[in-house]
Amino acid sequence: MPIDLAEALAAHPYPGRGVLRCRTADGAELAAYFLTGRSPASRARALRATPDGALSVVPTDVREHDDLRHYQAVRRSGERVVYGNGEQVAVVADRLDAGRSPLEALDGLDYEPDPPIFTPRLTAVADIRPGGPTWLGAARRSAASRTGTDRLFLRLDGPAPGEGVLLTTYQGPAAAPATGTPYLEVTTPYPDAPALLDHLWSALPSEYRVAAAVFAPSAFPEVLLRHATD
Secondary structure, three states, rough: OOHHHHHHHHOOOOOOOOEEEOOOOOEEEEEEEEEEEEOHHHHHHEEEEEEOOOOOEEEEEOOOOOOOOOOOEEEEEEEEEEEEEEHHHHHHHHHHHOOOOOHHHHHHHHHHOOOOOOOOOEEEEOOOOOOOEEEEEEEEEEEOOOOEEEEEEEEEOOOOOOEEEEEEOEEEOOOOEEEEEOOEEOOOOOHHHHHHHHHHHOOOOOOEEEEEEOOHHHHHOOOOEEEOOO
């Protein structure tokens, strides 16, 4: 049974990064992306609009570019918007630009090379047309002894007002995070986009918050942002 978004996040002491596709009570078709961080380097980041037209995760200090920490998080590709937790966002958007289908664009991705956690790569491809589908992809390391990538795909067709799907990279405590469940069905009975951002942000563990964004794919690059430094 779906649970409230805030309740779902509160059950994750360290959710890592997260991808959400939902509709609020007013019927708005929205997307969200958030970051939390355990280390000083992970917390020294922000979501910023960049000259390439994307919303990117960038460093807030003099640190050099890190492929696993700094990347395009949201990018438009024709009639779709791609968002996710790593450099694969640019890869998927490039594939869509080249004429591939969303499923083809999401295929072939691998989890992050960051042992021992092996962070999943989470990616959403949202159609900007009203009621259009969203494709959610997760490239995950096997929970068994296999080192090969498990690639999971979910097509989400038009959630009703107050419904959504959430993916997080991790679950469990920050000291020993485990790979998150493939996806969670959640309720988002909030009146509008600002309320969604408020509830999402307040549900994240305060000591690990970095940034969060809420946007309507049809209106991107318009976006609502929240940062721990605000």
